[in-house]
Amino acid sequence: MAIQPSSPALPHSLEEHLASWGLRSFSTEADYYAWQQEVLTREELVRLHDLAGDRQGNPAADLAFYDLAASPSVLPVLYSERYHYYLEVGSAVAAHLSSGQGVLDFGCGVGILTTWYAKLFPEVTFTGIDRSSQSIAVALRHAQTRGIKNVHFSCVAIPDDELPGPFDCIVSTHALFQSETDPGLPSQTWQTFERARDVQVQEVVEKRTGIKDRLDSLLRSLSSGATLILFEKSGHLGRRVLLQRALAARGFQTLVDPRVLSYQSIDQMVQDGPLYVLRRTSRRPTRVWVEEPEVNPDQRLYGCTGASAEWVWPRLPNRRVKWKQSWEAANREKIYLECGEADGALTYGYMNAECRFRGVVIGSLSDEPFIDRFLDKAMGNCERDPDWSTALVRIWPKTGEEDLTQTPLYENHTPAAQEVWQQLSGRKVYQQETAEEPDGRQRHIEFGTCARELAYLYWANTFDQRQIVIMDQLRVHILEEYFLESVKGNPADG
Ligand SMILES: C[S@@+](CC[C@H](N)C(=O)[O-])C[C@H]1O[C@@H](n2cnc3c(N)ncnc32)[C@H](O)[C@@H]1O
Structure with a gap:
């Protein structure tokens, strides 16, 4: 029984489920923060804020953050920020679950989605694992008090602990990347979005981001012919290519076209993912992995x-x-x-x-x-x-x-800026600099004139950031000032 995401019953029952966790939907920051102030003490807010700041690349702080997030007052407030994420991601994942499977939800947190999947598929056995013992305690309590019998939760930290299994399906949503801010694989130069195929660099970055240990550990628990459903913060191209190459090297192919999901985060629209549905197979791939940036019109x-x-x-x-x-x-x-x-x-x-x-x-x-x-x-x-x-x-x-x-005549701060820059006719470069930034990324900045009466400033680096600003030539001095400000303190090397 595969449930289609278009099923009208699905989001509704998920909304009821989120309400059973005390979650609320907000569309303005003002309303959300007013509720946060009402429910949380000042100490809780300060502690959350401090841990949120420290947790990138710091597993101990990350663990303490999720333990605190599971406390009764913090849970509904913190996880309400993810209300629309749950609606969108939960429905999209559920559409690829089917009966007769044993499913592992890796990094299940307090089990908000795991318990919903379990209610939706009563004949399937779900196992939720997480390294936060407080989150697992809350998940167990929720399932017990609501009589959800086809779900088990245990406190497991991978790769250190042995995983149960094998499973016919593993789900991981926002749990595989160790660091949410790691830029992943760099492009070959600032002029391209292409990544060199270098096995050693791939291995170094897989280790640095935690992908290697986590993926290999999960794969040991996957039975043959099993499905892997992944939805990670891999929107950034460097992270997407890293993840896709890691999966391809381990024999995975996508069963459906990877799909970027959009959802509201309080008052902002977020594009996230993509959602991958994968299986290991030795057959010739029927889909190619897309390694170009998403350009939204x-x-x-x-x-x-x-x-x-x-x-x-x-x-x-x-x-x-x-x-x-x-x-x-x-x-x-x-x-x-x-x-x-x-x-x-x-x-x-x-x-x-x-x-x-x-x-x-x-x-x-x-x-x-x-x-x-x-x-x-x-x-x-x-x-x-x-x-x-x-x-x-x-x-x-x-x-x-x-x-x-x-005010510029045109500006663009997305990957589309590269195409705009390439299309500029009669480009005359006044000054340019290509330099290595302290973190190793290469960046290039140039300013000059183009067409008959325009001036431009272009900025690009090997982690896919691009910016172009176009003004009339009468204001070329403004662009020169931006240029000098940007290169200040970053000695050129070429
Ligand atoms: C952002 S939350 C995602 C929760 C849930 N999957 C969802 O989609 O809302 C990430 C969870 O992964 C857990 N986690 C991170 N690294 C882990 C590891 N190495 N082993 C087990 N759990 C881990 C964290 O404790 C946290 O609860």
Whole structure:
């Protein structure tokens, strides 16, 4: 019996389950923090804050953090932050569980998801393990008091303790990576996202992140033909490639396309994962592992509204209109919309609705389809929604400096910046520096001019960070200042 994530009964019963753990759903930070202050003592808050700060790469502090998280007052408050994570990840994992299995939930914590899986699949035996004894005590109590009989919990720390097993299925959600901040494998140079295939580097980073010991220890408990379901904090490309190569080297292939999951963390949308469903097989792989960064179309577009838009719009040089349109919104107000190219280097969309709204949205030349789509959506809002200006402000990409003179014509701080930089025509570099940072990563920074009247600053490193800022040439001195500030204290080596 495989349950599909689209099953309408699923999220509802999971919500009831989360309520049975005392968890609540919040959509604003203000409400969440007000509840936190109400429920937790000052000492608990200080201790949690200190342990949260210390726990990266420090197993003792990590253990103390999860022990404290399991105490009766802290548990609902802390784990409510993960409310939507549970809804999304729990449903996605459950969709790949099936009857007749013995399932291990590694790093189960207090067993919030484990007990839900057990209720959902009464004929399957679940085993939850965690190194936090306080968490395991809470998990046991919850299962006992609610009569959930098909779940066992034990305090096991891998790789030091022997794991029970073998299991037909192992689930690990947010538990395999020792350090949540480790950047994983570096790219070959700052100019590429590709990772060299170097077995020794792979081994060093697997050991450093704890992947090696944990994965090998889990695999000893996996029966042949068993399924591995993983959902880790592997959104960062360096960590994703590390994990994928570690899995491939141990004979795993993906059974379905890995899927990034999006969920709300209080008031922010988070993209996390991907979710991997894997099996060991000697057959020829049917899917290739994707080793490129995820580029979300929304991340490609830069934009501003109000005073910032009014400031940016006239400074876009050499505008060439591709299409324009004037029409009336739902409340008969006049709206003007224009789409075109600036300086043969950028695509722009401009919307002007007299006193109600002004917005500009900008991308690279190849982003024209995204800008068209965005403007279509904006027009749809104006035609349907009587409160269209509020709806527009909600969907419009927003930037803008307090000091308008510092507002760029375009900027991008995502992997998409590399493509924008590569596409800049007539690039003339004024100054550049490639240097080794104290932690060993290589970074490059350059500034110069491009197209006819634009200036740019580009920054890239071997851990996938990219940034580009484009201004008009009259403000090249601002970019030069950024450049000098960034290179200060980091001597160049090439
Ligand atoms: C972020 S929590 C995830 C809990 C749960 N899997 C979920 O998805 O909400 C990570 C859990 O892994 C446990 N853990 C970390 N390293 C472990 C290890 N080496 N052996 C056993 N448990 C471990 C921690 O104690 C913690 O409860």
